[in-house]
Amino acid sequence: MPETNGCIYGYIAEFEDSESLLEAAHRTREAGFRRARGHSPYYVEGLADALGDNTGDLIAWYVLGGILLGGVAFFLLQFITGAVWYPLNIGARPIVAWQAWMIITFEGSVLGGGLAALLGLVLQIQLPLPYHPIFNAPDFHLASSSRFFLSIEARDPLFDEEGTWQFLESLEPTKVSEVTC
Amino acid sequence: MSSQSIPQQAPAPPLPRLGEITETVTNTIFGKAPLWWLIAFGISSALAGAFVLVLGAVALFGTGLWGINVPIVWGMGITNLVFWIGIGHAGTFISAFLLLMRQSWRNAFSRYAEAMTLFALATAGMFPLFHVGRPEWIFYFAPYPNTMILNPQWLSPLVWDAIAISTYGGISAIFWFLDLIPDIAAMRDKAKRPIPRAFYGFLALGWRSDSNHWERLHKTAYILAALATPLVISVHSVVGLDFAIGNLPGWHHSIFPPYFVAGAIFSGLAMTVIVGIVLRSGYEGLKDFITMDHIDKALKLMLITGLLVTYGYMAETFGGWYKADAFELPLIIERAIGPYAPFYLAMLFFNCILIQLLWFKPVRKNIALILVICVGILIGMWLERFVIVSVSLSYTYLAPTWEVFNFTFWDILTIFGPFGFFFAQFLVFIRFLPSLPISETQQHAVEVAHA
Incomplete structure (x- = not known):
């Protein structure tokens, strides 16, 4: 265990491959840590689940909301401007031509869904x-190319300087280090 | 189709170790610009300059510089709009539709094809902007608040088109950039000098490879793919409706929307394959990632879409004959033997006959032949757009007004200039941003190693 210079963000363990990281993540969760995160150069399926960190994802709801909002907004836009404010009678064709408005309604719902996905992601x-x-x-800097990391924050209720360090070493990483804040 | 394109992992190349993929891709950016890049960029910029010249001239002197006149009021502007939007379609098709189908071979193409979508859309967007003749009033397309409550005519397919294309551009940009974030972070971490570090650091938005962020990003990418797939089908369908809703002989066919989508993916795949071949011969390191196996799969997809296009031609011709329209029949005969015959016959040759070579495996392995076929498809698809747009307009319901399109000097520049505009943007992209999806390629490599 190294000397701490006052402020630490947490400890971080370094792994060679995704299997070791996934295994370590399961054990971290079993040990009861709540503020642990994995860091991997690519998407490792099940890593967030292993850390119990994949709950409360609202993106699908944001998207559903965005789709409905976009569709309704674009439909109303056509209805209000085309049928209420400036109805144009061309050869007695229906003023409320909702079938023909469906294309723009569709584009509006896709646009709303896409923007909501972006917004939901950024907020989350x-x-x-x-x-x-x-x-x-x-x-x-290797976390984006070739190494896998597991970090435990000092804010975790189970965190204590000695025990957590030893726990991380017991996961058989290539290295454990301290992260200053 | 499905049984053919299931990834076969038989001839997998020796797997690079982790990090090597990042190294290879980032080296294409941090290394000195290769000579071929400089030459290609020089030529593209010159052509792009010609394009800017055309647009400037058209804005200053009017659309009359193009050989358009009554009855052929849609010339190079609309032909190129339809062609370039089509080029972009393969990008979304590869990155979104094939993602949903879990076709992991798409990785090799997905990033740069999606970038191609954006640049093709940027190129295509120039045409309606200047074709309307008053680019400064283009905002009339938007339902902006004004005292006269004047608004777009919502029943017009042209308004649908404006909205569909701008939605498509927006969603494609979001999809493309979200996918790029982890790879930009890899660039940031590999950068050694301060300016690139700051540049990529800024663009990476502080990405820290966090497991939770990965999970969310992954899910968002799938959701966006699910949104983009129907969107991409709708965009060229709406472009098809621009014509199909018009009452003109040669335009008024219900086959148009699906046939336009097939043609769009067909021409876009040809462009994707050409660019893929250029990339793998330009950057030695990328040969292991954009393999002949990938190109082979894209070529098979191209053959399928090409056959759909061929079916479209047949259905269109049959429809014209079957409805026995007194004006449609002469159009069908005239475009095959009249003054436009070289265009129409060349179109049939490139889009229907030449692609039959792709049935044969040795052809799909021969780079020179592939290039010939793909360039042929680009020419053929451009001709198809021209035949649909301008040739149909030549034969209106009023026979005395029949006219033959007259190519002016500016028309010729408008055909070739956009290629420079498109490739200049694309070359800047491959110089500054990773042209392969680093993280997905790594993931795929690891999965294959464990399979």
Whole structure:
């Protein structure tokens, strides 16, 4: 265990491959840690689930809301401008031509859904975030290409300097290091 | 089709170790610009300059510079609009539809094909902007608040088109950028000098490869793919409706929407394959990722869409004959033997006959032949757009007004200029952003290794 210089964000363990990380994640969850995160260069299926970190995802609801809102908004736009404000009688064709309005309604719902997906994602993952203490971890620049990490935050109720360090070492990582904040 | 395109992992190349993929892709960016890139960029920029010249001239002196006149009021502007939007379609088809179908071979193409979508849309967007002749009043397309409560005519397919294409552009940009974030983060982490680090650091939005973020991003990508798939089908269908709703002989066919979509994916795949071949011969390291196996699959898909297009031609001709319209029959005969015969016959040759070579495996392995076929398809599909747009307009219901389209100098520039505009954007993209999806390729490589 290293000397701490006052403020620590947490500890981070480094792994060689995704299987070891996934295994370590399961054990971290079983040990009761709640503020643990995996870091991998690519999407590792089941990693967030293993950490118990895949709950409360609202993106699908955002998208559903966006689709409905976009569709209704674009339909009303056509209805209000085309049938209420400026009805144009061309050869006695129906003023409320809802069938023909469906195409723009469809485009509106796709646009609404897409924008809502973006909004939901940004709100949930809290990016853009220019600075984060995790970037202080040694070798962390490899997290985007070739190494796998497991971090446990100091805010975790189970976190204690000695025990957590030993726990992380028991996961057989290639390295455990401290992350300053 | 499905049994053919299930990924076969038999001839998998030796797997690169983790991180090597990132190395290879980032090296194409951090290394010095290769000579071929400089030459290609020079030529593209020159052509793009010609395109800017055309657009400037058209804005200053009017659309009369193009050889358009009554009755052929839609010339190069609309022909190129339809052609370039079609080029973009393969990108979304590959990145969204094939993602939903879990076709992991799409990885090799998905990133740059999606980028092609954006640049093709940017190119296509120029045409309606200048074709209307008053680019400064283009906002009339939008339902903006005004005292006269004047609004777009919601029953017009042209208004649908404007909205469909702008929606498509927006969704494609979101989809493309979200997918890019982890790879930009990889660029940030590989960058050694301060300016690239700051540039990629800014674009990466602080991505920290967090498991929770991955989960959300993954899900969002699938949702966006599910939204983009019907969208891409709708966009070229609406472009098809621009014509099908018109009462003109040669336009008024219910086959148009699906036939336009098939043609769009057909021409887009041809462009994707050409660019793929250029990338893999330009960057030695990318050969292991964009393999002949990938190209083979894209070519098979191209053959299928090509046959659909062929069916479209047959249905269109049959429909014209079957409805025994006194004006449609002369159109069908005239375009095959009249002054436009070279265009129409060349179109049939490139889109229906030449692609039959793709049935044969040795052809699908021969780079030179593939290039010939793909360039042929681009020419053929451009001719198809021209035949539909301008040739149909030549034979109106008023026989004395029949006219033959007269190509002016500016028309010729309008045909070739956009290619420069498109490729200049694309070359800038491959110089600054990863042209392969790094993280997905790594994931796929690991999955294959464990399979």
